[in-house]
Amino acid sequence: MNRTIFITGATSGFGEACARKFAAGGDHLIITGRREDRLIALKRELEDRTGVRVLPLTFDVQDKSAVFSAVASLPASWKRVNILINNAGLALGRDFFDDADLGDWETMIDTNVKGLLYVSKAVLPLMIPVGNGHIINLGSVAAKDIYEKGNAYCGSKAAVDVISHSMRIDLLRHGIKVTAIHPGAAETEFSNVRFKGDAGQAKKIYDGYTPLTAGDVADVIHYCAGLPPHVCINDLVMTCTAQADGIYFYKKF
Ligand code: NDP
Ligand code: 8X3
Numbered sequence: 256m257n258r259t260i261f262i263t264g265a266t267s268g269f270g271e272a273c274a275r276k277f278a279a280g281g282d283h284l285i286i287t288g289r290r291e292d293r294l295i296a297l298k299r300e301l302e303d304r305t306g307v308r309v310l311p312l313t314f315d316v317q318d319k320s321a322v323f324s325a326v327a328s329l330p331a332s333w334k335r336v337n338i339l340i341n342n343a344g345l346a347l348g349r350d351f352f353d354d355a356d357l358g359d360w361e362t363m364i365d366t367n368v369k370g371l372l373y374v375s376k377a378v379l380p381l382m383i384p385v386g387n388g389h390i391i392n393l394g395s396v397a398a399k400d401i402y403e404k405g406n407a408y409c410g411s412k413a414a415v416d417v418i419s420h421s422m423r424i425d426l427l428r429h430g431i432k433v434t435a436i437h438p439g440a441a442e443t444e445f446s447n448v449r450f451k452g453d454a455g456q457a458k459k460i461y462d463g464y465t466p467l468t469a470g471d472v473a474d475v476i477h478y479c480a481g482l483p484p485h486v487c488i489n490d491l492v493m494t495c496t497a498q499a500d501g502i503y504f505y506k507k508f
Contacts, residue, residue, distance in 0.1 A: 260480075261285040261336045261378055263316060263370075264343030266293040268443030269393065272473035273340055274301065274309075280477065283308045285333060287325070288343065289315050316343045316370030317362070326377040336381040338480055341371045341392045341415075346408040346449040360407040367411035371418065379426075387484055388431040391476055392419045396439045399492060400501025412437075416490075423489060432487040434479050439494030439501070441467035463506030464497035471495075 260277045264270035266288035274286050278301040286294050286309060294311035301309050310333055314321040344367040347359035375390060382388035397405055398412035419435035426433060446457035472493070479488045497505050 258282045258337035259285065259333065259335055260338045260340065261287070262340045262342060263287050263374055265297065266290040268445060268469045269438075269441070269472045269476075270340070270342040271297065272469035273342065273476055276470075276473040276477045277480075278305045278307045278309070280481075281305070281307060282338075283310075285310045285312060285329070285336070287312045287314060287316075289313065316374055317365040319369075319373050322370070322373040323377050326374075326381070329381075334381050335385055336378055337385055337387065338389045338391065339375065339378045339382065340476065341374060341390065343370060343374075344393060344411075346397075346445065347451070349404045349449060350406075351404055352406045355404075355406055363407050363411045364414075367408075368414045368418070371415060375422065379431075382431065383429050386430055388426075388429065389434065389480060389487075390419075390422060390426075390431060391434045391436060391479060392422075394419065394435045394437040396437055396492060396494060396498075396501035398437055402502050405501075419490070423487075434488050435490050436472070436476060436479070437490070437492045438467055438472050439492075439498040440504075441469060441472055441495075443469050463508045464504060465495055466497075467493070467495045 260282050262270050262273050262284060265274045265286035274284055274297060278284060286297060288294055291313040294313060298309040298311050301307060312325045314325040316322060347362055348356055392415050394415040395412040397409045398416040401409045416435055419433055423433035442461045446460045450456040475493055
């Protein structure tokens, strides 16, 4: 389709699956994350396989000046962005409020909330002149249904939910669509990160049912991004069939 898609967190999970899906559809990509080796490997693979142009940008979304200088460093031919997918994010820990780690809370808020704000603010000047921009933010069912030991992660995703609504209102005058996607459990590196490399604990999250895959989420994001200019999906909750909401699952053991 020849659009330019700016994807945060493209080194894994939903972001990487989005890169593959949009490249297969002919879109050019700016892919970002901290793990540069993965970005370079993905660029090579997608350019060879699909013929689209892929530009890797390595930065930490928590680092305000790194975000703004990375976006400012884009070559002139990349200074137009049609779609921003604010996907970079994480959960750290799953502990009662009184047991939770302050550093984990800070990292989640700095990444999921402040990082999303910094990237959006930095990219918007490249999107407003295009006249048909679209921002797609990754929230979570954790924004909609608050579960035990979810505390700061649920709070950070509830912030994404509210910020998405606010963006939609404030960007109306620029004709920019804002979509918030709220997936339920999806098997990616997410739980490995949440449980700090404890693979056994991470795997247990997906026992007894078939969770979403990163590809399922990328398919839905790609669908939202392909609707006619006058149509916007504002808010979308998606789960696997075995999950009803942020809390209730039907698991078979
Ligand atoms: P993954 O762990 O597989 O991917 C997370 C991505 O975010 C990686 O590419 C990682 O890149 C990037 N990232 C994390 N921290 C930073 C940072 N400080 N700066 C830049 N990039 C960062 O998880 P998912 O794909 O599952 O998650 C993607 C999003 O979807 C997250 O916002 C998550 O909260 C949300 N989500 C996930 C669900 C799930 O069950 N998996 C369900 C609902 C929402 P790198 O480490 O290279 O920087
Ligand atoms: C990720 C899904 O249920 O772990 O946002 O919060 S959950």
